[in-house]
Amino acid sequence: MSEKRPCGKHVDLASNGAVKISQCPCGTFYVTLHASGVTVRMNEETFKGATSAFLAATDKVTESTCPSIN
Numbered sequence: 001m002s003e004k005r006p007c008g009k010h011v012d013l014a015s016n017g018a019v020k021i022s023q024c025p026c027g028t029f030y031v032t033l034h035a036s037g038v039t040v041r042m043n044e045e046t047f048k049g050a051t052s053a054f055l056a057a058t059d060k061v062t063e064s065t066c067p068s069i070n
Contacts, residue, residue: 007024007025007026007028008024008025008026009025010022010023010024010030011023011025013029017034018033018034018035019031019032019033019034020032020034027043027044028041028042028043029041029042029043029044029046029047031047031050
């Protein structure tokens with residue numbers, strides 16, 4: 001089994017009551033969900049894709065809670 005080696009100190013990119021996002025010097029993003037304590041590691045391409053999906057879902061939720069304009 002290969003030995004895990006830390007890359008270095010993470011840089012905090014964003015944090016709020018729901019999530020903390022940091023990045024390792026190797027480029028890996030760490031997204032920690034505070035409610036569950038789960039941390040997901042992902043590369044930049046995956047991080048950007050996940051971010052895009054969260055924004056699209058947020059737009060749909062916002063649209064569905066706004067009154068319809070006829």
